[in-house]
Amino acid sequence: MSFLNIEIKAACQDADPIRNFLLRNGDFRGTDLQTDTYFNVQNGRLKLREGAIENNLIYYERNDQAGPKSSRFHLVSVADPPVLKEVLTRSLGIKVIVKKQRSIFFIENIKFHIDEVEGLGQFIEIEASNKYADLSEQRLQIQCDHYRKEFHIRDEDLIAVSYSDLLLASFTK
Numbered sequence: 306m307s308f309l310n311i312e313i314k315a316a317c318q319d320a321d322p323i324r325n326f327l328l329r330n331g332d333f334r335g336t337d338l339q340t341d342t343y344f345n346v347q348n349g350r351l352k353l354r355e356g357a358i359e360n361n362l363i364y365y366e367r368n369d370q371a372g373p374k375s376s377r378f379h380l381v382s383v384a385d386p387p388v389l390k391e392v393l394t395r396s397l398g399i400k401v402i403v404k405k406q407r408s409i410f411f412i413e414n415i416k417f418h419i420d421e422v423e424g425l426g427q428f429i430e431i432e433a434s435n436k437y438a439d440l441s442e443q444r445l446q447i448q449c450d451h452y453r454k455e456f457h458i459r460d461e462d463l464i465a466v467s468y469s470d471l472l473l474a475s476f477t478k
Contacts, residue, residue, distance in 0.1 A: 308436040311445035327410040334409040344397040371463035
């Protein structure tokens with residue numbers, strides 16, 4: 306099944322005020338050490354997420370743009386990530402591996418991540434999704450805009466691309 310996200314990703318110099326807000330107002334699901342292995346595909350992005358909290362195969366299509374962006378995604382829970390990783394590595398090849406420590410919070414249908422990404426730094430992600438509630442794209446956009454203002458996310462902090470793209474770009478510098 307396909308779902309819609311409206312999402313914001315931003316660099317974050319000091320996550321403490323955001324973390325405190327989310328601890329007061331949200332549902333803290335835990336901190337996960339995650340490895341996202343991106344595979345070579347012709348369209349979109351395909352990654353296998355391995356962690357203690359989340360183990361999923363995720364395919365998504367999204368335009369790279371700063372600020373709120375829509376993303377169509379498919380999410381498949383994975384019972385045996387190492388076996389699937391071996392099959393995908395042999396058949397598609399690995400594009401890049403992203404390692405991060407992720408704190409996960411929810412407020413209603415909105416998922417928040419405070420990420421410390423190896424080699425890149427600290428980020429905040431806001432994902433308003435219709436996976437958890439039947440909401441229009443416009444309503445998801447309003448929710449993202451609300452939390453962007455609440456967290457004082459500036460235009461210059463917005464990230465247009467995925468962590469995988471940021472890492473690949475850092476390799477060529």
